[in-house]
Amino acid sequence: MEPEVLHCSEHTVEVVSDSGEGAQKCGQIFGSVSAKMGNGVWTVEIIPAEIQPPARNAAGASGNRIRIGTQTVTNWGDRANVVVAFNEQVLLARHRLEALAEDAVIFLEDMWEKHEDEKVRAEWQAGLEELSRARYRIIRVPMEEICLTVVDDARKGKNMFALGLLCAVYTRDMAKVKAQIVHQFRSKSDEVRERNIQLVELGVRWAEEHLPFRIQVPPTESDRPMVVMNGNEAVGMGAMAAGMDYMAMYPITPATSVSHYLAEAFHKAGGVVHQAEDEIAAVGCAIGASFAGKVAFTVTSGPGLALKTEFIGLATMTETPLVVVDVQRGGPSTGLPTKVEQADLLAALFGQPGDAPKVIIAPATIEECFHSMITARRIAEAFRCVVMVLTDANLATGVQPFPRPKLDPRWQARQPDQGPVPKDTRPYEWDARSGLSRRFIPGQPEGMFVATGLSHDEASRVSYVAATNALGLKMRSRKMAVLSETLKPPEVRGDRSGDLLVVGWGSTKGAIEEAVDRARAKGLKVSSTHLTFLAPMQPGLKEIFSRFKKVMTVEINHSDELNDPFVTKENRRLSQLCWLLRAHTLVDVDCWSRCFGEPLRPDHIFGGIERMFTKGGQR
Amino acid sequence: MSGSQFSLLDGDVCGDERHLTIEDYSSAVPRWCPGCGDHSALGAMQRLLESEQLKREKTVFCSGIGCSSRFPHYLKTYGFHGLHGRALPVATGIKMTRPDLNVFAIMGDGDCCSIGLGHWLHAVRYNVDMVAMLLDNNIYGLTKNQTSPTTPQGHKSNTQQQGSYLPALNPLSATLGITNCSFVAQTSDWTPAHLFQTLKAAFHHKGFSFVRVLQRCPHFTAGIYQDAVRHPDNVELLTHSAGICEPEAEGLYKNHISHDPSDLHEARRLAEGGNGKFRLGLFFRDESRPRYNETRALPKYTAEEKIEILNAELDRYAV
Incomplete structure (x- = not known):
C-alpha cells in the first residue's frame, strides 16, 4: 500500500539521546541536507553541560532540534512535531519542558522494556506511563537490535540509523545524504563512512517496511546560490572575508568552535589562530598584533570577557583597533556554559572602569554573523576603537542557509601603511570635530610614539593635566557620536x-x-x-x-x-x-x-x- | 603564493639612513629618582641601540606598569606602555605578526614575577624572538614600598612590616625550569659594561632572551646589594668563550666560574646559588629551541589569493 503523504509548510524535528550517542551529528546532517535541498532551516543544539553525563538521565539529554520549512525559517519554533529518542528518559526531559507538540510523532528505542536491569525496566514503565497522559503517537523502534547487525557497539551506530529513518519519513534526497556523510566524516576512514551509509540504509529500509506515512515539506526552487553553516563558522568566515588573519583565543564554551573552525580554515587561507595561555593574554596578543598594523580579534564568552576587561579599556585608551567576539552564554560566573543567554550587553558596554566608549554590534542571524565581522573590522580601523560583536550560544551552534556572500576585495584589510608619517603629525592628532586621528604603525619612519594607558596628550606624552585628560575623554567619546550619525533608524x-x-x-x-x-x-x-x-x-x-x-x-x-x-x-x-x-x-x-x-x-x-x-x- | 603584498614591510622604504647617535635614540628626560637602577639599564639599552644602529621605526619597546615600565617613554622608538604584568602578551602579538620588528619587553619584579607570572613562564616556552628584561629591585617602588616576590625574606616593607614572610622567588631558577627555555642571563646596575654586553648577547640570540638586572631602589632597597658593590669578592662571574666576555668586570671580579652556557643542568645548579654570592653572566643559551614566531609565522597571501581560497571554502558549504 502506498504510504499516506502529509503535506506541511513547515515541521519541527528533534533527535535526543544520551550524550555521546551522536544525536547531534544526526540532527546536523539532517539539517544540512534539508538546507541543501532548498528548505528553509533553523537548527538548535540541545547540549548538556557535561561531556559524559550519566546514561539515561533527563538532565543529560543531548541532541538537536531542526525546524524545516518551505520558506525561510528564522527561529527554532514552538514544539516539535517529530521526535527520535534513544531512551525514554531523554524524551521525558523534552516532554517536561513542554517542547513537544500535543500530537507529536515519537520514534522511541524500545530495548529498555526488556533490559536485564530491573531498575531500567521500572523506569521504562514509569516513563511510558507519564508519557501516556499526553496524546503523542509513540512508535517503538528496535534500533539497538537492528544496528547490532552492522556494528558491535550500537551506541556508535544508532544516530545514523535514526538519520536514515528521518530521511525516509521526510523523503530526503539520498544522494545528498550520502554526500553529506562523506563530508561530515572526512577525517575518518573509508570504512567508517561506508558503515555509516550502511546504517542510514537500514534506517530507510525500516521506515519503508513499517511506516504508513511520509511527510512532505516541499523546498522552494531558488536560483540564488546559498550556503549553509553555523554562527561560529560564519564568524570565522566573516573574519577571513574581512582580511583579518590574526586571532588569539583561550578555550571557552560556547565560543571555542570558532577557533576549531579557523584553526582548520586559516591554515589554508593564510592566518594564525594563537591559543594563548589565558583569556587576558589572548586579548593582549590581539592588541599587540593590532598595534603592529593588523586589526586582530579575539573570541570569548562571558567569563572570558570579564577577564579581558582591563585590556579592552587599554585598547580604548590607546585607540588600538580591536574586534572582540563574545558568544554569550548563561551567567553570572560559570553559569550555564552551554546554554544561551543575552547576558553580556551591559558588561560589554560598561565593563571598564572610567568611560570606555566602544561599538557593540549584535547579529540577529547566521548571515549577519558573517557580515558583522566585515563591518566590525572596518569600524575598528576607521575609528581606532574596540568593536564588540555579541552573538550567543543559539547563533553559535544554530545552522541556517543564507545567500552565498559575493566576496569583495574591498572588504579585505589593506596592508599596513609603512610610508613615512608627515612631519609634525602627532599620533593622537584628534580632529576637533570628529575626534578621529591618523593611526601610526610601527615601521613608519617619523611616527615613533609610545602608546600608553595613562592619560596622554596628542603627542602621546603622559599628562596629568586635567584639561588634557578631559580632552582625551571628549575625543574618544566624540567618535561614537560621529559613528551614530552614519547609522540609520531601525526599521x-x-x-x-x-x-x-x-x-x-x-x-x-x-x-x-x-x-x-x-x-x-x-x-x-x-x-x-x-x-x-x-x-x-x-x-x-x-x-x-x-x-x-x-x-x-x-x-x-x-x-x-x-x-x-x-x-x-x-x-x-x-x-x-x-x-x-x-x-x-x-x-x-x-x-x-x-x-x-x-x-x-x-x-x-x-x-x-x-x-x-x-x-x-x-x- | 606571492610575497609582493609585503614589499612595504620587507623593504626599508625611507628609514634612517644616517649614522644615529645615542641622542637620536633618546626621548624625554627620565623621571626616575637619582640613583635608581633604571638609569643604568636605560643607558646600556641606548648604547645597544646605537652600537647596533637599530632602525628606530623598526624597534618596539613594550612595558607593563611600574617605575621600570616608563622605560619606553625615554626612547625614540615605537613603544607600548600597557598594563601591569602584561608586557609580554602585547610583545608576543607584535612579534608574531611583524617578525621584521625588533621587540623588547621591559618588566619590573612585580610585573614579571607576581601579577604577570603566567605570561612570563609561558613566554619562555613560546620562545618568541625578543629580549625580555627584568629590572629587579626587589620591591614595588612606584606604589611606595610594598613587598614583591623577589624581596629578600625578612626585608621590611609597608605591607609586611615585620619583614617579608616568604623566601624570595628565584627568577633564574624559575626560567631555567621551563621547557623550551633558550637564553638566561643575569647582570647588575652597578656593572654598566657587563650590562651592555649582556644586552648585546641577548639581542643577538635568536629566541626569547631573559635578562635579569639586579638593581637598587635608592629609597626602599638601597642596601640590598651593598655586599656585592663594596666587596667584589661577593660576586662570582660566569665566564666562558661562549658566554659573555667583558674585560672590565673580569678584571674587577676575581671569582670566575667557567660555565659552558649549553649545560642546562649546571646552569640550574648555578642559578640556585646557595653560597650567598651574586652570580653574573650567561647561565644558559640554546638557539636550537623552536621559536613560536617561526612555527606560527603568518603565511603571505594577497587579497585576491585569499578571496580565491575563501571562495573554495564557501563551496564546501554551498547548498
Whole structure:
C-alpha cells in the first residue's frame, strides 16, 4: 500500500539521546541536507553541560532540534512535531519542558522494556506511563537490535540509523545524504563512512517496511546560490572575508568552535589562530598584533570577557583597533556554559572602569554573523576603537542557509601603511570635530610614539593635566557620536504606530517577528523593531517609541516580575536592553524576558505580548 | 603564493639612513629618582641601540606598569606602555605578526614575577624572538614600598612590616625550569659594561632572551646589594668563550666560574646559588629551541589569493 503523504509548510524535528550517542551529528546532517535541498532551516543544539553525563538521565539529554520549512525559517519554533529518542528518559526531559507538540510523532528505542536491569525496566514503565497522559503517537523502534547487525557497539551506530529513518519519513534526497556523510566524516576512514551509509540504509529500509506515512515539506526552487553553516563558522568566515588573519583565543564554551573552525580554515587561507595561555593574554596578543598594523580579534564568552576587561579599556585608551567576539552564554560566573543567554550587553558596554566608549554590534542571524565581522573590522580601523560583536550560544551552534556572500576585495584589510608619517603629525592628532586621528604603525619612519594607558596628550606624552585628560575623554567619546550619525533608524515591522512596540536585539529576531505576526493576525496592534547597533544606538528611537502606547523589550536575560515578593515598580530590576533604552530615550520601556537556557519560542513571546494587552502589562 | 603584498614591510622604504647617535635614540628626560637602577639599564639599552644602529621605526619597546615600565617613554622608538604584568602578551602579538620588528619587553619584579607570572613562564616556552628584561629591585617602588616576590625574606616593607614572610622567588631558577627555555642571563646596575654586553648577547640570540638586572631602589632597597658593590669578592662571574666576555668586570671580579652556557643542568645548579654570592653572566643559551614566531609565522597571501581560497571554502558549504 502506498504510504499516506502529509503535506506541511513547515515541521519541527528533534533527535535526543544520551550524550555521546551522536544525536547531534544526526540532527546536523539532517539539517544540512534539508538546507541543501532548498528548505528553509533553523537548527538548535540541545547540549548538556557535561561531556559524559550519566546514561539515561533527563538532565543529560543531548541532541538537536531542526525546524524545516518551505520558506525561510528564522527561529527554532514552538514544539516539535517529530521526535527520535534513544531512551525514554531523554524524551521525558523534552516532554517536561513542554517542547513537544500535543500530537507529536515519537520514534522511541524500545530495548529498555526488556533490559536485564530491573531498575531500567521500572523506569521504562514509569516513563511510558507519564508519557501516556499526553496524546503523542509513540512508535517503538528496535534500533539497538537492528544496528547490532552492522556494528558491535550500537551506541556508535544508532544516530545514523535514526538519520536514515528521518530521511525516509521526510523523503530526503539520498544522494545528498550520502554526500553529506562523506563530508561530515572526512577525517575518518573509508570504512567508517561506508558503515555509516550502511546504517542510514537500514534506517530507510525500516521506515519503508513499517511506516504508513511520509511527510512532505516541499523546498522552494531558488536560483540564488546559498550556503549553509553555523554562527561560529560564519564568524570565522566573516573574519577571513574581512582580511583579518590574526586571532588569539583561550578555550571557552560556547565560543571555542570558532577557533576549531579557523584553526582548520586559516591554515589554508593564510592566518594564525594563537591559543594563548589565558583569556587576558589572548586579548593582549590581539592588541599587540593590532598595534603592529593588523586589526586582530579575539573570541570569548562571558567569563572570558570579564577577564579581558582591563585590556579592552587599554585598547580604548590607546585607540588600538580591536574586534572582540563574545558568544554569550548563561551567567553570572560559570553559569550555564552551554546554554544561551543575552547576558553580556551591559558588561560589554560598561565593563571598564572610567568611560570606555566602544561599538557593540549584535547579529540577529547566521548571515549577519558573517557580515558583522566585515563591518566590525572596518569600524575598528576607521575609528581606532574596540568593536564588540555579541552573538550567543543559539547563533553559535544554530545552522541556517543564507545567500552565498559575493566576496569583495574591498572588504579585505589593506596592508599596513609603512610610508613615512608627515612631519609634525602627532599620533593622537584628534580632529576637533570628529575626534578621529591618523593611526601610526610601527615601521613608519617619523611616527615613533609610545602608546600608553595613562592619560596622554596628542603627542602621546603622559599628562596629568586635567584639561588634557578631559580632552582625551571628549575625543574618544566624540567618535561614537560621529559613528551614530552614519547609522540609520531601525526599521519597524508592522504598522508604524499602534498599541505596542516590541524591541529586541541579537538572536531573538526571528522568534519575536513570528510572535508579532501571530499577534497581528489576531488583530492586536503590535509592531516590532530590532536593534543591530547597541552602542552607539541607532538614531530615531525616541521618535519611533513615541508612536506607540507601550514599548517593551523581549530578551533572554533576567528581569524581576512585578508580582514577585518585594518587587515593586520602583525597585524592579529590568532586562538589559530595557535599562539602556529607558536611559537613552526617557521612555517608560517595559520588558518581558526569560532565561531558561533555551532560545525563546514564538508561542511564549506571543503569551508575553497577550499579557501586555490583557493585564495592562507590568506598569 | 606571492610575497609582493609585503614589499612595504620587507623593504626599508625611507628609514634612517644616517649614522644615529645615542641622542637620536633618546626621548624625554627620565623621571626616575637619582640613583635608581633604571638609569643604568636605560643607558646600556641606548648604547645597544646605537652600537647596533637599530632602525628606530623598526624597534618596539613594550612595558607593563611600574617605575621600570616608563622605560619606553625615554626612547625614540615605537613603544607600548600597557598594563601591569602584561608586557609580554602585547610583545608576543607584535612579534608574531611583524617578525621584521625588533621587540623588547621591559618588566619590573612585580610585573614579571607576581601579577604577570603566567605570561612570563609561558613566554619562555613560546620562545618568541625578543629580549625580555627584568629590572629587579626587589620591591614595588612606584606604589611606595610594598613587598614583591623577589624581596629578600625578612626585608621590611609597608605591607609586611615585620619583614617579608616568604623566601624570595628565584627568577633564574624559575626560567631555567621551563621547557623550551633558550637564553638566561643575569647582570647588575652597578656593572654598566657587563650590562651592555649582556644586552648585546641577548639581542643577538635568536629566541626569547631573559635578562635579569639586579638593581637598587635608592629609597626602599638601597642596601640590598651593598655586599656585592663594596666587596667584589661577593660576586662570582660566569665566564666562558661562549658566554659573555667583558674585560672590565673580569678584571674587577676575581671569582670566575667557567660555565659552558649549553649545560642546562649546571646552569640550574648555578642559578640556585646557595653560597650567598651574586652570580653574573650567561647561565644558559640554546638557539636550537623552536621559536613560536617561526612555527606560527603568518603565511603571505594577497587579497585576491585569499578571496580565491575563501571562495573554495564557501563551496564546501554551498547548498
